[in-house]
Amino acid sequence: MEQSIEHRDKRGNLVIIRPICNHDVAPLREFHDELSEETVENRWFYNYSFGLRTDPKRLLHQCTNTEKGFALVALVEGKLSGIGRAFFSEPQGCIAHVAFTIRDIDQSFGIGTILLSELTSIIIERKRNEKKRRITIIAEVLRTNKKMVGLFQKQGFTLLCRGYDDTLHVEKSLSI
Numbered sequence: 399m400e401q402s403i404e405h406r407d408k409r410g411n412l413v414i415i416r417p418i419c420n421h422d423v424a425p426l427r428e429f430h431d432e433l434s435e436e437t438v439e440n441r442w443f444y445n446y447s448f449g450l451r452t453d454p455k456r457l458l459h460q461c462t463n464t465e466k467g468f469a470l471v472a473l474v475e476g477k478l479s480g481i482g483r484a485f486f487s488e489p490q491g492c493i494a495h496v497a498f499t500i501r502d503i504d505q506s507f508g509i510g511t512i513l514l515s516e517l518t519s520i521i522i523e524r525k526r527n528e529k530k531r532r533i534t535i536i537a538e539v540l541r542t543n544k545k546m547v548g549l550f551q552k553q554g555f556t557l558l559c560r561g562y563d564d565t566l567h568v569e570k571s572l573s574i
């Protein structure tokens with residue numbers, strides 16, 4: 399995705415989806431400052447501190463898109479309100495791990511669904527360009543995270559329980 403794409407959320411607000419870039423470092427600090435403990439735990443599975451999440455080196459690294467992974471941001475009425483990430487891994491880069499964070503006041507208005515759909519389109523486009531035939535999109539989600547589990551189910555992901563911990567593995571294989 400070179401340019402931004404416009405959507406509307408369930409409130410009718412303008413949502414712009416575009417690739418993350420270096421200019422997002424400062425807005426990202428503000429974004430992290432607004433995340434509730436519950437959101438942080440749902441995303442990282444523990445109380446990942448604000449200081450560590452917003453370490454300047456980490457943020458700068460996260461704002462760089464590479465062959466190994468990329469991120470999209472969602473701007474709601476001009477404000478950074480969500481991030482969706484994808485990382486590629488073996489075998490042969492045909493697995494894409496995805497993860498999302500939407501700031502609390504913008505949750506449940508369809509923005510996570512929009513990000514997953516745009517992220518999926520880019521994953522498919524990249525892998526087609528690499529002449530791959532299949533891609534499996536995967537994620538780890540807390541069992542108690544009803545919203546994210548519901549969102550993945552709605553998008554046709556399979557839920558797998560692996561062991562007795564608090565997480566579910568979700569995945570969807572696509573012929574491309």
Ligand SMILES: CC(C)(COP(=O)(O)OP(=O)(O)OC[C@H]1O[C@@H](n2cnc3c(N)ncnc32)[C@H](O)[C@@H]1OP(=O)(O)O)[C@@H](O)C(=O)NCCC(=O)NCCS
Binds near residue numbers: 440504545552
């Ligand atoms: C999880 C998250 C990314 C979802 O994004 P969102 O914009 O809030 O979600 P959406 O509005 O697009 O979709 C939510 C879906 O959850 C489902 N849902 C919501 N509440 C639910 C519940 N109690 N039980 C089951 N499903 C539920 C619905 O299917 C809904 O889809 P609908 O639009 O058809 O009703 C966002 O809430 C978030 O950032 N949460 C905190 C961090 C996190 O959990 N990250 C995920 C780690 S992989």
